Amino acid sequence: MKTRTPHRPTAGETVRQLAAELWEAVSAADEYAATDVVLHALDDGVAPESVLLDVIASVQGKVGEEWAANRLTVAQEHAATAINERAVAALSVHPAARTTPDRGRVTVACVDGEWHALPARLLAEVFKLRGWHVDYLGAQVPAPHLIAHLHRTDTDVVALSSSIAARLPTAHAAITACQAVGVPVLAGGAAFGPDGRYARLLGADAWAPDARAAADRLARTPLPRPQPDHQPIDDLPHLDDQEYTMVSHSRTTLVRTVFTALEDAFPAMRTYSEAQRERTAEDLSHIVEFLATALYLGDEDLFTRFITWTAQILTARGVPARSLPPALSILTRELKDFPRATRTLQHGIDALTPDRRTTAGKSA
Incomplete structure (x- = not known):
């Protein structure tokens, strides 16, 4: 009669199981269970670097994904991150990591x-x-x-x-x-x-x-x-046009102007609660901030990636992303004397409204 050799998990299987256990502890906001997962892994001989990067960092990546998908609140994301930080601290003083x-x-x-x-x-x-x-x-x-x-x-x-x-x-x-x-x-x-x-x-x-x-x-x-x-390297050559400086320094005024005009361009905003209005102002502030950064780097794609990501985040939260193109159009109007800024904003509008861009191309 033959006896079967017990299955010994591979290193990959081990870290995946540990990551699943840590995720369960983190998502339950149980810091004691989380640190136990890490410490027991070290006791069992799992390499500390693998625990850090293949387990803790992997779980933290999932925390970010769950927040983006609106399956974790901001408070839950902060709590999860704090627990992962405690897990790192526990690992750092374990004999295996010294x-x-x-x-x-x-x-x-x-x-x-x-x-x-x-x-x-x-x-x-x-x-x-x-x-x-x-x-x-x-x-x-x-x-x-x-x-x-x-x-x-x-x-x-x-x-x-x-x-x-x-x-x-x-x-x-x-x-x-x-x-x-x-x-x-x-x-x-x-x-x-x-x-x-x-x-x-x-x-x-x-x-x-x-x-x-x-x-x-x-x-x-x-x-x-x-x-x-x-x-030390000087300012990037494209900064000579001062567009970055002007947009960055005008951020507060631009946000206020766009916010006010957006109520007419996007009537649904008039029914927003006070909390929704505050979040809209925060979103506009981030938009201007990332526009300024794109101008600093001379990279229009950076802004486009940010604005499409913002649309995905809003959609996941049940907020109509269709408010973004009107906001960008108003901002374009306010910055009409800044060619790099208006070009960057137009690329963002095109990314958010591909159907309109395609239709315009066919009619041309």
Whole structure:
């Protein structure tokens, strides 16, 4: 009589099961269960880096997806993120995750205004596991504070994190400031684009798509320090037209003007509750902010991606996305003297109204 060999789960099956268990704990807002999942995984010999990136980071990605689909409220998303942060903290003090630094020193910081700190925290922990001495500065680090820290430490590289593209002008200032004091910058996070295009545009010394790739990049070859005669890059040439500055500085006025005119262009808005009106004003503020960022980077596609994403978010929440084209049209009218801005807005309108664009093309 033959006996069957018990099935031993593969590494992939193990992390998928752990991610499912962690998701169950996180979605139930049970931080004790969440930390138990992580600690038991480490006790069972699962590599700490895999727990960080294949389990915790994977679950955090699902948190974002569920929020975007309106299956998690903002409060639930914040609670889930906080629990994942506690899980990372529990992992960081487990004996399996303790290492002796033997590589060098890296400072990990979020761009000023960037409050999505978990990606940076995951990166910091991966660097620790790889043998780096890590100074983790957390969320929303103003450039002067970052530079003051670099003056006090012998940092080999700054790992700069940003998830929101609207923070890229600030990231540019931080990159330039770090290089001016002789410290190279490794950029990462969704804000810099899936292919790192904005990291290159803003002069970062290197870019990585995720924490594992970032650690691998520094393991291959150290980033050279900028030379003493290094000249920080000047403003991007297209900024000479001052459109970014004018739109950015006029943000409050533009939002107020568009909000008022939108009541006539989109009559349904007159029936909005006070809470709905507040959210509409917030959405308009984000639209102007991302328009300004697109002008700063000279990239119309960035705004188009943002506005189509906004339409998807509104639709998931039962809010009519058809209010967006009228809002963009009003904004176009207000910025009629700014050719780059009006062209960028028109691309956004076209993306939201493909049927009209197709019809116009046929009639031409």
